[in-house]
Amino acid sequence: GMETLQQLATIASEASKLSYSPYSHYPVGAAILRVSGENNSGQNIEVASYSETGHAEEQALKNAVSNGAVQNEGRTFLRAIAVSHMTDTAPCGRCRQIIAEFSNDCLVIVADINGKINSITSSKILLPYAFTPADLESVKTNK
Ligand code: THU
Ligand code: ZN
Numbered sequence: 091g092m093e094t095l096q097q098l099a100t101i102a103s104e105a106s107k108l109s110y111s112p113y114s115h116y117p118v119g120a121a122i123l124r125v126s127g128e129n130n131s132g133q134n135i136e137v138a139s140y141s142e143t144g145h146a147e148e149q150a151l152k153n154a155v156s157n158g159a160v161q162n163e164g165r166t167f168l169r170a171i172a173v174s175h176m177t178d179t180a181p182c183g184r185c186r187q188i189i190a191e192f193s194n195d196c197l198v199i200v201a202d203i204n205g206k207i208n209s210i211t212s213s214k215i216l217l218p219y220a221f222t223p224a225d226l227e228s229v230k231t232n233k
Contacts, residue, residue, distance in 0.1 A: 095170065095199050096207065098123055102174035103205030105131035105146065112136060117203070119174040120146035122154055124167045130154040147171060147185040151192055159192075165223070168192040171213075172199035178208045186217040 098121050106119025113136050121131040132149025144152075150171070159167040171189060173181055180200050181189060189196065195214045201207050214220075 094123065095172070095197070095210065096205075098129070098170055098172040099174065099199050099201035099207050100205040101129055101131050102146075102172040102199075102201060103203060105133045105150070106174045106203060107133075109133040109146070110135045113138070113140065116176065118146035119203075120150040121172045121174075122150050122168055123170040124154060124159055125163050125169055126159075126167070128154075128157075128159075130157060130159070145182065145185050147173060147181050148188050151188055154192075165192060166194045168196045170197040170199065172201055174201045174203055174205060176203045178202070180209075180211070180216060183217075186213070187220070189213050190217050190220040190222060 101121035102119040105121055106117045109117035111117050111134050118134045121129055130150050130153045132146050132153050134146045135144040137143055190213060193213050195212055198211050198213055198216060199207055200209045
């Protein structure tokens, strides 16, 4: 219910406090809820050369995989993801693609830097007609 989603937004807000963002001064936090009920979080990690920067959503999802999410729950382990920004901001295009990789359709909760929820949407609304593993299935040589 709403309580779980608020909890997720709060975890995202907490994660943003560990952001390493000395170049943009723009912290971002993300928290995920897995089908197992477990949570993982992440924050943006910047690099002086800029393009190597890890986004909060990306880091949270990679932390989940490292924690055994795909092995234990399968590729579509993602039920919900909350993001925490200083502004009313949803995941970027690249993060939407990574979210699609690990979900069928998941809730996306957009919160402010204190964890106050601004909006609730879904991965399919944010990235319709997504490129997914199913699109690779016609290539027999992949099997
Ligand atoms: N950022 C994220 O962490 N997630 C997004 O989807 C949007 C951008 C970070 C990257 C960079 O450290 C800072 O926000 C400013 O672009
Ligand atoms: Zn992103």
